Amino acid sequence: MKRKSLVVLLVILMGFGAQSASNAASQKNPLTSTSYFDSLCSKDTKTPKYWKKLESHLSSLGLCNSGYRHVPVTMPKSQPASTYNSQSPGKVEFCKIDNYKSAGTRAFTANKDLHLNPRTKMQVLPLYSSDTAPGTGNPNVDYGGYFKYLKDFVGYVSDGPSDFSIKVPNKYYKLAKPLSTYKTEDQLTSEAIGDFAAAADPFIDFTGVDYVLIVYPPGTSIDVASQAGGGGNLRTNEGEVKHVIASSPLTYKKGKGFHTTAVLHPMHLLHEIFHPGAQLEDHNGSGYWQNANAGNRDEVGMGNWGLMSHSMTDLLTWEKWLLGFTLDEQVFCQTSFVEKDSYWLAPSGVKTTKKKLLVLKVSEHEVIVVESARASGFNYKLPKSSEGAIVYTVNTEETRWEYGLTLLRPKGTAINAKPFVLSNSSLQKGEYVTYKGIKIQVTEAGPFGDVVTVSK
Known part of the structure; x- marks a missing residue:
């Protein structure tokens, strides 16, 4: 999403966002054998447990909860x-x-270096610093719902063979500088990308990686970190990775704009991933x-x-x-x-x-x-x-x-x-x-x- 439409996007999402409390129970969908939904924002009683808190959070802000x-x-x-x-x-x-x-x-x-695709190899880069939430958790647990959503998406929409993978370390790596030192919204600076790589390069093998997804500990202040695309290649001992994106931290507070709040929804994050990964347009x-x-x-x-x-x-x-x-x-x-x-x-x-x-x-x-x-x-x-x-x-x-x-x-x-x-x-x-x-x-x-x- 280009920056010019971020604030106004919140307006229209809020317009759609008041969740319909009921599904269209009058007619069954012959493909799914379940009732049709009234709208894309209707409440889904089968939303996976991992997403329930986020669903409530976005709903409380008047935003649309499309499918989880x-x-x-x-x-x-x-x-x-x-x-x-x-x-x-x-x-x-x-x-x-x-x-x-x-x-x-x-x-x-x-x-042909367009991602995501059925063969994309993604590496998660978990980072923390002195001004983020403590990096004591396990990224696989903290963001497991997102990783599953991405794998489900690529696996399901691939009508041919699929060999998509996500590698996730079981710890966060500490940055030498506070995260607030860097510009962390809209587009990461080359300085930030360089320092991010330096923090994890001794511990992660980036061989064959197509895409790096940066995550921060849940609860990190959204004044410090937000979703951002990469502003350059991530240089590692194993070579350069061209496609980089940072996810907004899973923090249940109202952010200053689209890049801190609405992108917490996995479908929004997927949208953002396709911008630096494939240069898909809005x-x-x-x-x-x-x-x-x-x-x-x-x-x-x-x-x-x-x-x-x-x-x-x-x-x-x-x-x-x-x-x-x-x-x-x-x-x-x-x-x-x-x-x-x-x-x-x-x-x-x-x-x-x-x-x-x-x-x-x-x-x-x-x-x-x-x-x-x-x-x-x-x-x-x-x-x-x-x-x-x-x-x-x-x-x-x-x-x-x-x-x-x-x-x-x-x-x-x-x-x-x-x-x-x-x-x-x-x-x-x-x-x-x-x-x-x-x-x-x-x-x-x-x-x-x-x-x-x-x-x-």
């Missing part, structure tokens, strides 16, 4: 009755548009709806669809494809629009190797992307009314951060803010969007996902 877990789901036995293409009409390489002028990683790039457009009436109200970006749009829903399948979680074999690529074609897309939150992504190449630098959203996996809190196909554009000629991805809405659909921004813009059966003469319509829908028909 995931609901594993496999494909149902039901299948579409429609006729549809089972193979991609074009080679998927044709739809791998180049990142071109993108502000961050918005499309495919020659840089997708908020002007930020009018996310930033308390600032900017152009019509430039809404992805609303709250996708992890990088305020950490309320699962990572977009397009970004999962960029990072290797979604396989080439799961992608339909269409480059010609002479004939009408139909495709069956399995839900993005279901663990399967079936096709999940439809990419329509509009030009060398723009594609239309379609995926199927159901209440499952890390999207288990998705309200029933928001289930459907989501259609969005990826434009790599757009140079501005936050503007590269844009959700397409059915004609006549107003921009809504609740239960989340653009929650009403998924395509239900019979609904369609048209972009540059290309019509995308949902012609069949069910627990199995969506059948999408493309015509011109």
Whole structure:
């Protein structure tokens, strides 16, 4: 999250955040056999014990508690009755548009050192100092819920093989200087990163490490430490680690801004990890709806669809494809629009190797992307009314951060803010969007996902 939108983000999270006390008990989710949630912020009675105190803390501040877990789901036995293409009409390489002028990683790039991915090797670097809470605890115990969440995420969203690992020491290492000596919010200085490495390098083998996650003892003052990205490589005896992030300490007090409080939620931390790790962008457009009436109200970006749009829903399948979680074999690529074609897309939150992504190449630098959203996996809190196909554009000629991805809405659909921004813009059966003469319509829908028909 860029610094300019941190304070105003708290405003919108507080707007969403008053937790709904009840779940939508009137209708069962056929994928999970449980009741649907009213909103992404609804109280979850099955929140793991580790997170209960944080859930109460964030709720007391009026912030949204999106999911602290995931609901594993496999494909149902039901299948579409429609006729549809089972193979991609074009080679998927044709739809791998180049990142071109993108502000961050918005499309495919020659840089393959993007994390997290199914093979990421993460090293936790626990640190304390004279002005933090005592470093007497075990980081594996103190932050075990976070490490489990990260492992669960990578393991579940990887539809192919996964070899993700996190190495965690059983102690904190002492810094020579007080932590308050360094700038510890937004971006760590090269001095801080150098001193942090020096404190632990004699004790940790950094061989093969892709990403370093710094943690401080729980209870450390949030005036001393907060979440921050790395401002340079972490140099060790075993070589340099390019990707570094510090987590805000698990301290149950109201912080001065986003980087001390809201990022304590594991989904928010995951969002932040993808910034220095993969240079994924935020997708908020002007930020009018996310930033308390600032900017152009019509430039809404992805609303709250996708992890990088305020950490309320699962990572977009397009970004999962960029990072290797979604396989080439799961992608339909269409480059010609002479004939009408139909495709069956399995839900993005279901663990399967079936096709999940439809990419329509509009030009060398723009594609239309379609995926199927159901209440499952890390999207288990998705309200029933928001289930459907989501259609969005990826434009790599757009140079501005936050503007590269844009959700397409059915004609006549107003921009809504609740239960989340653009929650009403998924395509239900019979609904369609048209972009540059290309019509995308949902012609069949069910627990199995969506059948999408493309015509011109």
